[in-house]
Amino acid sequence: MRELTQQDAVDAAVGGGFFAAGGGGWAHHGELMGSLATSVGTPVLASVDELPADSWVATVTAIGAPASPHWEIRPLDYVAALRRLTEATERPIAAVMTAQNGYSTSLNGWIQSAITGVKVLDAAGDVRAHPTGKLGSLGLTTRPGYETVQVVAGGNRERHGYFEAVLRGSVTTCDDVLRDISVRTGGFIAAARNPVELGWVRDNAALGSISLAIELGRDIRASQPDGPRAVIEAVCGRVGGKIVAEGPARFAVPLRTEGGFDHGTLGVADVTVPFLNEFMAVDSDGQRLSSYPDTIALLSLDTGLPMAVKDLADGMPVAVVVATADGLPTASSARDELALREVEQIMGIELVRYLGKAVA
Numbered sequence: 001m002r003e004l005t006q007q008d009a010v011d012a013a014v015g016g017g018f019f020a021a022g023g024g025g026w027a028h029h030g031e032l033m034g035s036l037a038t039s040v041g042t043p044v045l046a047s048v049d050e051l052p053a054d055s056w057v058a059t060v061t062a063i064g065a066p067a068s069p070h071w072e073i074r075p076l077d078y079v080a081a082l083r084r085l086t087e088a089t090e091r092p093i094a095a096v097m098t099a100q101n102g103y104s105t106s107l108n109g110w111i112q113s114a115i116t117g118v119k120v121l122d123a124a125g126d127v128r129a130h131p132t133g134k135l136g137s138l139g140l141t142t143r144p145g146y147e148t149v150q151v152v153a154g155g156n157r158e159r160h161g162y163f164e165a166v167l168r169g170s171v172t173t174c175d176d177v178l179r180d181i182s183v184r185t186g187g188f189i190a191a192a193r194n195p196v197e198l199g200w201v202r203d204n205a206a207l208g209s210i211s212l213a214i215e216l217g218r219d220i221r222a223s224q225p226d227g228p229r230a231v232i233e234a235v236c237g238r239v240g241g242k243i244v245a246e247g248p249a250r251f252a253v254p255l256r257t258e259g260g261f262d263h264g265t266l267g268v269a270d271v272t273v274p275f276l277n278e279f280m281a282v283d284s285d286g287q288r289l290s291s292y293p294d295t296i297a298l299l300s301l302d303t304g305l306p307m308a309v310k311d312l313a314d315g316m317p318v319a320v321v322v323a324t325a326d327g328l329p330t331a332s333s334a335r336d337e338l339a340l341r342e343v344e345q346i347m348g349i350e351l352v353r354y355l356g357k358a359v360a
């Protein structure tokens with residue numbers, strides 16, 4: 001185990017930006033969460049091997065569309081959601097883990113650890129960000145007899161007021177309901193969900209994901225004095241990434257926020273990158289070059305840093321970088337066909353057929 005520091009928080013937010021895959025929360029929110037967590041207490045990072053075998057783990061995250069203009073999550077909303085989950089579940093929660101890496105989501109659990117004393121597990125429901133909670137649910141969508149408990153807290157106080165809800169039922173149904181709640185409360189809301197045995201996490205999570213985000217952030221920081229190309233090279237070196245296109249970004253299909261998701265397609269040179277909150281594929285002339293669960297990121301040619309969908313504009317020079325899932329920690333839920341078929345239906349593209357297959 002090790003204590004997480006202010007510098008770790010900065011590095012996790014920067015490194016998490018690559019794994020955000022165009023979504024994954026907001027850089028400023030991650031910086032705020034990390035700064036607060038390491039100021040009010042001492043969050044502690046632990047591996048699965050450093051916890052008692054009978055420990056129970058909960059996933060902590062936020063739900064919604066990053067481009068929504070009216071979202072509001074306060075740091076203590078995350079703590080409130082975890083406390084309500086602890087009250088609602090039958091077993092004490094020893095550790096929390098994030099559903100995914102991202103700008104702010106790599107910091108999920110840090111404030112809860114600092115205030116309540118639970119450990120931050122060095123694991124994630126997905127090493128990269130994804131659009132639905134099902135894709136970060138550790139295969140629990142198909143675990144026989146599993147009943148989840150899911151809690152949300154927060155909301156836009158000025159427009160909607162503070163909101164809490166505790167749900168019990170199937171992972172699939174609860175995820176759909178919480179997505180709707182996020183829309184009705186301003187666009188994003190804090191969540192704590194899916195209490196489960198440590199052994200299940202060991203077998204199904206993307207282990208080591210938080211350490212990887214911190215290490216990537218350090219690499220980026222060290223390479224920045226040498227310019228944007230050096231940053232991009234450092235990113236590719238750490239994650240095994242490759243550049244598949246470069247040029248000015250353009251919105252081939254304009255961004256729209258609908259149903260709790262950011263929808264659209266970006267074009268760069270001769271490739272298109274469809275997104276649902278996050279970049280889900282790279283296509284060129286009808287050929288699939290990369291497909292989820294690969295990590296797909298757009299890196300600025302001006303800074304070398306990853307770009308979020310909400311911050312992109314036509315004409316911005318970017319490099320499309322792909323890191324294949326086979327070279328990164330991978331969770332079982334990243335290949336959940338049930339979850340991916342829902343995304344296919346929303347986006348109108350194929351994803352399941354590419355699972356486990358090498359693409360160009």
